[in-house]
Amino acid sequence: MTIAEMFGGAAETPPLAPPRSAVSIVLWNDRRKQILRAAEGGRLVVVLKNAGVPLPAVCGGKGVCGTCKISLMREWADKVPPPEKREQRLLAHLKAVPGERLSCQITLTAELDGIEVCACD
Amino acid sequence: MTSVELLKQTDLERVGAAFTPAKMFAVRDMTRAVIHEIAAKCKPGMVEEAAVEMAREILASHGMVRGWHDVYVRFGTNTTKTFGAPSDPGIVLGEDDIFLIDIGPVWEQWEGDGGDTFVTGSDPEMARCAKDARTLFHLVRKKWEKESTTGKVLYDYATEAASQMGWQLNLDLSGHRLSEFPHAAIYDGPLATLDFTPSPLRWVLEIHIRHPTKPFGAFFEDMLLDDSYFA
Numbered sequence: 001m002t003i004a005e006m007f008g009g010a011a012e013t014p015p016l017a018p019p020r021s022a023v024s025i026v027l028w029n030d031r032r033k034q035i036l037r038a039a040e041g042g043r044l045v046v047v048l049k050n051a052g053v054p055l056p057a058v059c060g061g062k063g064v065c066g067t068c069k070i071s072l073m074r075e076w077a078d079k080v081p082p083p084e085k086r087e088q089r090l091l092a093h094l095k096a097v098p099g100e101r102l103s104c105q106i107t108l109t110a111e112l113d114g115i116e117v118c119a120c121d
Numbered sequence: 122m123t124s125v126e127l128l129k130q131t132d133l134e135r136v137g138a139a140f141t142p143a144k145m146f147a148v149r150d151m152t153r154a155v156i157h158e159i160a161a162k163c164k165p166g167m168v169e170e171a172a173v174e175m176a177r178e179i180l181a182s183h184g185m186v187r188g189w190h191d192v193y194v195r196f197g198t199n200t201t202k203t204f205g206a207p208s209d210p211g212i213v214l215g216e217d218d219i220f221l222i223d224i225g226p227v228w229e230q231w232e233g234d235g236g237d238t239f240v241t242g243s244d245p246e247m248a249r250c251a252k253d254a255r256t257l258f259h260l261v262r263k264k265w266e267k268e269s270t271t272g273k274v275l276y277d278y279a280t281e282a283a284s285q286m287g288w289q290l291n292l293d294l295s296g297h298r299l300s301e302f303p304h305a306a307i308y309d310g311p312l313a314t315l316d317f318t319p320s321p322l323r324w325v326l327e328i329h330i331r332h333p334t335k336p337f338g339a340f341f342e343d344m345l346l347d348d349s350y351f352a
Binding site (some may be wrong): 056059060062064067090094 | 177181186187188189190191192205227303305306309
């Protein structure tokens, strides 16, 4: 099973499907900057795990374990749709600081092209 | 047991610095109590999605906001669904119905895991299914306790015993580690493939049975422990 399948996505784009736009993600990890590219509509946690970021994400993207928590750079935190009640409650429980989100709850859209993410924990 | 086998068992059963039996038993007690609290609030006419939300609220009220897996309350035909599979939406609990609960809460640093099945009304087959999931759990657990069997032998036995009872055992749910959070960092595989005797207080025994022709099933799970913990 691929990481995408584990998180409920398709293993690969069907051959006749129209190509999906790519979204770029700027990943800051251990003071290193890395540019990732991913198809629009995918989940951020999948892209980060595929890039080798050690996010356990043990609940499989259900938003209940909190082990895919990342930080969004300040200017991007407001552009991502706000967390729903369940995510809010878990983030509060985990004593998350502003800008921290569960990457399994972030869907990559065109509006998030260029999003800057820190996976420094 | 060869030294290689012993090393394998030691590796798969290792725990971290935060592991203590007292904490694991405390989470187990909380988990079992919450299951029954949730079950008591599942009433005919309730939609499954509302029951799941209610279950999350109850868990949160006991300080168990976090889980190592999602909260499952499954009604009626959804009781046949395997772990992680989405439920069919909008299923309403009937007057003569069956429902199961499967929760995997994290309390502070420690994982709990528990499941059980309940019925509304008086459908005899559903009542027997729920009862047999528990019975089978204890049959398998007692075999482990008395014969020190391997994980693989336990689930071979469970499959045969379920069949003799008239049920089909779902081997997608075939036991796993439990520890301080997250056990997946140690071992994320099934109990059913172990070629050694699992130690107490390290593993969860899962039993999910389905009716061979009708769309319902039952689930029971708890830690693999000896009789003294099931008084």
